Amino acid sequence: MNIFRLAGDMTHLASVLVLLLKIHTIKSCAGVSLRTQELYAIVFATRYLDIFTSFVSVYNTFMKLVFLGSSFSIVWYMRYHKAVLRTYDREQDTFRHWFLVLPCLVLALLIHEKFTFLEVLWTFSLYLEAVAILPQLVLLQRTRNIDNLTGQYIFLLGGYRGLYILNWIYRYFTEPHFVHWINIALCRLLLLLFP
Template sequence: MRGSSRRPVAVVMAWVRRQPPKVKAFLAVVAGMAALVFIRFIVHDHDNLFVAAEAAHALGIAVLIYKLTKEKTCAGLSLKSQDLTALFLAVRLYCSFVMEYDIHTILDTATLAATLFVIYMIRFKLRSTYMLDKDNFALYYVVLPCAVLALLVHPSTSHNIVNRICWAFCVYLEAVSVLPQLRLMQNTKIVEPFTAHYVFALGVARFLSCAHWVLQVLDTRGGLLTALGYGLWPSMVLLSEIVQTFILADFCYYYVKSVFGGQLVLRLPSGVV
């Protein structure tokens, strides 16, 4: 019975795997649009999607903390991705305090504290298991472009110019903060379960956050973009959310395929990242 229930999924996965890249990209877009339509009908208050995204991120970090404290190893985890996560959370927390203090400020505080704990464990307690040679993504490839882009394209609100640039910087940096983790996994080719669960949780969080913004734009018939300001900034916010989702889409595909295939360890083919 168990094998028969998985057989249709395996057949579909095998068919998708045989398709050329353009067909796979088209199928991914169709699947994403179908998911958005489904969410739009079952979730009446789309603000809940943002809370759900925060919850998925928190769940992913909880998986990391369990791995670090119980298994006493940080193998497969990128310290650089955690550093980028802490950086954009710290900047976003600063912006929340000086611009719009709300419930998300509390959520970001808790997430930043947990991320700093993960960094502490990797950097000091479990450094002997850290894959330094595999975690070789150069951070200036993402930090500098995000800083330059923030200087050029930022909100046109009435807030202080420094605060507006910081706000833009954390939005852009969040979109690419997972790249070092993906590079590390591509270097190792094999991803152990807890790391895979963490990255998949990030993928779910990114998709829910992206769905929140897209559906809000649709519900307001574009009015939300005007409320965010003028110029390129509103479009860049939406584009950043979409980029975050697509960066992790390929990994999430292989994760789901691995889970339905009954594999505990995820093996990534070349070219995923």
């Protein structure tokens, strides 16, 4: 593991903790898109299916369990916890997020490294994670009301993605036998779109 991946994991963990702090402690999900959280739950459920078939390390397994558990906890809180549910702005969070899932699945079926069940789902999770933030950004644009914790959550989530791009670049130069070309292609695309 390199420093960029560790920093990315810790930044991602911090973003989840900030969001859980807001939802659990303050009992508010104002400004948070349930649709984005549902997409992230799908991302981690499809990416981490290998937890049942292979063991990499205790750290790897622990982080996968944390991200799976936290994603589904956030969705549960926002859907079923009465105090939190009252603060959810359903009228503004109307992005049709399910329309993102099918194109990502089709893309994963067409463009993957190896046509196996787990590989296609892993590739699908990469594509879906790239667009999962869209409902959150649309919600923030509509409400134009970003509280401190929601802003920190978005900032940390962006930091996590940025650090993972650095991780892919680092691995490209130091571990060419282990680099996935899809990660490199996504990284190059992001660098072209956001110079």
